[in-house]
Amino acid sequence: xxxxxxxxxxxxxxxxxxxxxxxxxxxxxxxxxxxxxxxxxxxxxxxxxxxxxxxxxxxxxxxxxxxxxxxxxxxxxxxxxxxxxxxxxxxxxxxxxxxxxxxxxxxxxxxxx
Amino acid sequence: xxxxxxxxxxxxxxxxxxxxxxxxxxxxxxxxxxxxxxxxxxxxxxxxxxxxxxxxxxxxxxxxxxxxxxxxxxxxxxxxxxxxxxxxxxxxxxxxxxxxxxxxxxxx
Numbered sequence: 001x002x003x004x005x006x007x008x009x010x011x012x013x014x015x016x017x018x019x020x021x022x023x024x025x026x027x028x029x030x031x032x033x034x035x036x037x038x039x040x041x042x043x044x045x046x047x048x049x050x051x052x053x054x055x056x057x058x059x060x061x062x063x064x065x066x067x068x069x070x071x072x073x074x075x076x077x078x079x080x081x082x083x084x085x086x087x088x089x090x091x092x093x094x095x096x097x098x099x100x101x102x103x104x105x106x107x108x109x110x111x112x113x
Numbered sequence: 114x115x116x117x118x119x120x121x122x123x124x125x126x127x128x129x130x131x132x133x134x135x136x137x138x139x140x141x142x143x144x145x146x147x148x149x150x151x152x153x154x155x156x157x158x159x160x161x162x163x164x165x166x167x168x169x170x171x172x173x174x175x176x177x178x179x180x181x182x183x184x185x186x187x188x189x190x191x192x193x194x195x196x197x198x199x200x201x202x203x204x205x206x207x208x209x210x211x212x213x214x215x216x217x218x219x220x221x
Contacts, residue, residue, distance in 0.1 A: 033208060040122070042199055042213040043157075058208060090157065102209065104157040 003027050004105040006091050012111045019078040021108050023091030025071075031094040032074040033102065034058075034066065036087040043090065049074055081112040115140045115204045119212035126190050127220050134185040134215050136174075136200030145203035146183040148174055149211070152196045160185075160198070170194070190219045 003026030013019050023032060031050055035043040035058075045058030047066040055066050063085060065077045078085055091105040116139045126132055138144055148160040161169045163176040163183060174185045183200060200212040 035211075040213055042117075042119075043211040045208050045210070048208050059210075092157075101159045101162075106156055 004091060004093055004103060006089075006105040006108045008108060009106065010109045012113060013081050014113055015082060016080050019081050019110065019112075021076045021089055021091075021110070023074045023076070023105055025074075025093050027093060027095070027103070028071060029093040029095045029103075030071070031096070032068065033092040033094070034064075034074065034076045035090045035092065036060065036085075037090060037107070038087050046076065046089075081110075083112050086110060086112045115202055115210050117200050117202050117210050117212035119198075119200055119215045121215045122213070123216045123218065125218040125220060128192055129189050132185075132187045132190045132194070132217065132219075134198050134200075134217065136183045136185065136212060138181050138183065138200075138202050140181075140202055140204065142205060144176065144178070144181075144183075146174075146176055147201040147203070147209070148172070148183075148185050149199045149201055150196050151199070157199070190217075192219045192221060195219045 005024045007022045033048040034046040037043050044060045046064050047058050049055045049068040067075045089108045092102040094100050094102045118137045120135055146163045149157050150160040151157045172187045174183050176183050195218055197214050197216050199214045201209040
């Protein structure tokens with residue numbers, strides 16, 4: 001597996017609380033992505049980053065923010081978690097961000113009660 | 114807008130039978146398509162990309178621009194092929210658009 005870790009791996013939180021998920025890579029890849037995986041929807045892009053401090057929105061960015069202050073870390077924050085954000089979250093990295101392969105992390109299962 | 118459609122949520126076949134996982138796309142530009150696979154308890158990983166025109170683990174996929182399809186095929190399914198398969202489209206915004214996935218179940 002590419003050097004990608006996600007923390008925490010599992011989290012249960014209450015509606016209205018802030019939550020931060022972390023993606024850490026040791027590959028020095030420039031591009032990093034956050035997806036959510038839901039039955040019937042596959043993977044949907046939340047946000048991505050094309051460099052330190054450079055981020056852009058994906059398909060389902062409402063309710064999420066991201067930050068990337070270092071090449072190796074990409075944080076996803078739910079400012080006020082809602083039940084609709086219960087999902088499995090995947091981080092991915094890519095060295096060129098175009099047609100190159102994306103490498104995925106192990107995922108974080110988030111439950112918002 | 115770009116879209117990837119995988120019409121089958123579940124495809125169940127017997128070992129040794131041919132497999133075809135369907136993928137259709139809509140995109141106004143020149144498409145770049147991929148198949149990703151997620152085996153049980155493993156990470157999502159690239160299976161193949163159309164531009165490479167390669168066969169991986171016996172799977173092939175041909176881009177048909179006329180039918181806007183990129184179906185994944187294998188002549189003889191094996192039990193170890195059981196997994197979740199995602200078709201993905203590169204849309205030129207440094208990211209991929211994924212289909213909803215098809216679970217392939219290969220029965221003995």
